[in-house]
Amino acid sequence: MKIYENTGNKDTRSGFGAGLTELGQTNENVVALCADLIGSLKMDAFKANHPERFYQVGIAEANMIGIAAGLTIGGKIPFTGTFANFSTGRVYDQIRQSVAYSGKNVKICASHAGITLGEDGATHQILEDIGLMKMLPGMTVINTCDYNQTKAATLAVADHNGPVYLRFGRPKVANFTTENQKFEIGKAVNLTEGNDVTIVATGHLVWEALEAAKVLNEEGISAEVINIHTIKPLDSTAILESVSKTGCIVTAEEHNYLGGLGESISRVLAKNKPAPQEFVATNDTFGESGTPAQLMDKYGLSSKAIIQASKKVISRK
Amino acid sequence: MPNIQKLQDLTTQVRRDILRMVHKVNSGHPGGSLGCAEFFVALYEEIMDRKDHFEMNGIGEDLFFLSNGHISPVYYSVLARSGYFSVDELNTFRLINSRLQGHPTTHEGLEGIRIASGSLGQGMSVAIGAAQAKKLNNDSHLIYSLHGDGELQEGQNWEAIMYASAKKVDNIISTIDLNGKQIDGTTDDVLPMGSIKQKFEAFGWTVVEIEEGNNMEGILEGMAEAKSRTGKGQPVCVLLKTEMGNGVDFMMHTHAWHGKAPNDEQLEIALKQNAETLGDY
Numbered sequence: 001m002k003i004y005e006n007t008g009n010k011d012t013r014s015g016f017g018a019g020l021t022e023l024g025q026t027n028e029n030v031v032a033l034c035a036d037l038i039g040s041l042k043m044d045a046f047k048a049n050h051p052e053r054f055y056q057v058g059i060a061e062a063n064m065i066g067i068a069a070g071l072t073i074g075g076k077i078p079f080t081g082t083f084a085n086f087s088t089g090r091v092y093d094q095i096r097q098s099v100a101y102s103g104k105n106v107k108i109c110a111s112h113a114g115i116t117l118g119e120d121g122a123t124h125q126i127l128e129d130i131g132l133m134k135m136l137p138g139m140t141v142i143n144t145c146d147y148n149q150t151k152a153a154t155l156a157v158a159d160h161n162g163p164v165y166l167r168f169g170r171p172k173v174a175n176f177t178t179e180n181q182k183f184e185i186g187k188a189v190n191l192t193e194g195n196d197v198t199i200v201a202t203g204h205l206v207w208e209a210l211e212a213a214k215v216l217n218e219e220g221i222s223a224e225v226i227n228i229h230t231i232k233p234l235d236s237t238a239i240l241e242s243v244s245k246t247g248c249i250v251t252a253e254e255h256n257y258l259g260g261l262g263e264s265i266s267r268v269l270a271k272n273k274p275a276p277q278e279f280v281a282t283n284d285t286f287g288e289s290g291t292p293a294q295l296m297d298k299y300g301l302s303s304k305a306i307i308q309a310s311k312k313v314i315s316r317k
Numbered sequence: 318m319p320n321i322q323k324l325q326d327l328t329t330q331v332r333r334d335i336l337r338m339v340h341k342v343n344s345g346h347p348g349g350s351l352g353c354a355e356f357f358v359a360l361y362e363e364i365m366d367r368k369d370h371f372e373m374n375g376i377g378e379d380l381f382f383l384s385n386g387h388i389s390p391v392y393y394s395v396l397a398r399s400g401y402f403s404v405d406e407l408n409t410f411r412l413i414n415s416r417l418q419g420h421p422t423t424h425e426g427l428e429g430i431r432i433a434s435g436s437l438g439q440g441m442s443v444a445i446g447a448a449q450a451k452k453l454n455n456d457s458h459l460i461y462s463l464h465g466d467g468e469l470q471e472g473q474n475w476e477a478i479m480y481a482s483a484k485k486v487d488n489i490i491s492t493i494d495l496n497g498k499q500i501d502g503t504t505d506d507v508l509p510m511g512s513i514k515q516k517f518e519a520f521g522w523t524v525v526e527i528e529e530g531n532n533m534e535g536i537l538e539g540m541a542e543a544k545s546r547t548g549k550g551q552p553v554c555v556l557l558k559t560e561m562g563n564g565v566d567f568m569m570h571t572h573a574w575h576g577k578a579p580n581d582e583q584l585e586i587a588l589k590q591n592a593e594t595l596g597d598y
Contacts (some may be wrong), residue, residue, distance in 0.1 A: 031453070052453070053453065055484075057476075058480065060480065062442070062473040063442045063445075063473060063476035063480055064442075066440075066441070066442020066443045066446060066477065067442050067449065067477075067480070068446060069432060069443050069446060070382075070445060070447040070448070070449070070450065071446040071447070071449060072446075073375055073380070073443075073450060074374060074375070074376065074447060074449075074454050074456070075450070075454070076453065078446075094439055094473070097433050097435065097436045097439060098442070098443055101424055102422070102424070102432050103423055104432075
């Protein structure tokens with residue numbers, strides 16, 4: 001099987017910051033807004049380079065979303081930055097009415113998503129945001145897996161006309177996708193070829209899926225790992241093609257199994273090609289304080305959990 | 318000099334439109350719509366410098382945002398009678414497959430609407446964003462917005478009010494419809510808000526008061542004053558004292574007609590008090 005090299009751990013939010021910095025130079029319509037988390041969102045460089053296009057709104061996320069919607073009316077492409085919890089749950093109605101229903105070209109960029117936010121605990125660890133955002137008509141939902149992909153996605157969403165939820169995280173994780181890759185919204189990336197089980201992962205769980213595939217491979221189980229970075233619109237063709245070959249699927253995400261990627265895939269399978277599916281996701285629970293690694297292990301989001309789920313789903317074929 | 322009689326005739330026709338629209342579908346919000354009829358007519362006919370056709374980005378013209386979207390009847394009537402779409406389309410208000418949704422939306426592509434509103438408290442932030450885009454575009458035109466007084470109970474407004482003065486957004490004129498009423502009663506009964514003037518001033522806004530918000534000349538004078546205060550480093554707030562249900566005697570001095578349509582008999586009485594001027598749709 002194809003082996004991916006970790007070129008060094010990096011945080012996905014820094015990929016966002018690098019992408020935004022580049023957009024500042026290449027697209028004069030791009031503006032950025034932040035609700036008192038410039039350092040955490042890695043928006044410092046954009047702010048320094050383009051102070052006239054940067055809006056510090058203070059701790060007022062609802063106002064930030066509304067201002068972003070208004071900025072689009074003058075032809076601007078606003079990128080809002082705050083933690084995922086405050087980017088979604090806190091401002092859901094503002095996004096629903098002023099952005100999604102109004103069809104505004106706002107890019108909602110959310111860091112510190114999921115349980116790997118770590119020690120701050122459950123108040124900040126949103127595990128429901130993919131569900132919230134994918135339910136909004138017209139909203140594109142992206143969850144990137146590493147630094148390089150996050151940078152590429154940040155560049156790509158600027159060229160997409162319509163509201164986007166771009167989800168990434170806090171911890172330094174393996175950086176293994178190619179530098180300067182072309183990011184195609186809505187297009188799955190096949191990482192390894194396999195015949196026994198399809199593993200579809202998004203966000204930080206993609207690297208865990210690759211680690212799991214290596215172990216499975218050593219045990220004679222051939223896993224096809226697919227990176228779904230775009231949860232909506234979902235690349236159902238790629239999923240169905242793979243499941244036609246493997247006959248079963250594991251979905252892996254740093255999110256509640258309710259409302260997440262796994263449920264979106266279940267719908268595709270139920271409509272087109274029913275197949276056994278196992279869910280690697282949090283089990284309708286809040287998180288807690290701890291290190292990212294401890295939390296991934298405790299809440300069943302590690303490569304170990306993906307290996308177990310793969311064996312179980314193969315046995316159900 | 319504006320022709321006041323012409324503006325008043327249009328206002329009377331707008332009142333008829335509002336009453337007939339909500340009567341036909343037995344739903345909608347006539348009270349606040351009637352109370353703001355003069356303001357909308359003044360805004361679209363005299364105050365705003367606007368293009369004669371609709372462009373979403375609004376570059377090179379003044380823009381208006383309605384935050385209290387439930388007064389859509391007056392908005393639709395004035396937009397239609399200002400030429401954004403056919404007045405015949407007012408017939409479709411709140412009906413299935415209509416562009417004239419219960420609350421205004423961009424979703425159906427209705428000319429004149431730049432943001433959906435209805436869920437309260439969001440319009441000021443949007444208006445501020447549009448104002449900041451104008452500054453980035455070196456566009457010297459102004460942003461106007463309208464908000465209910467009860468709507469100020471929504472916290473997002475105060476985030477926006479704090480932000481606008483801090484960022485010196487001085488190309489915006491936000492008008493508060495001070496009719497003192499909301500669904501459950503008077504604003505003082507529901508949640509007393511104290512002095513809205515002092516609150517805006519404490520938040521760093523310039524405040525202009527229009528004591529007679531249903532008097533065309535008073536509105537024109539007050540809005541001219543407000544316009545003269547723009548560009549001086551502070552956002553401008555207009556406190557427009559209106560009478561909910563204005564122009565229909567039995568709808569005035571009560572909150573009862575906030576969201577209730579007249580029946581056949583009530584419509585007839587109301588229309589008699591507002592004789593046709595420019596022709597019904």
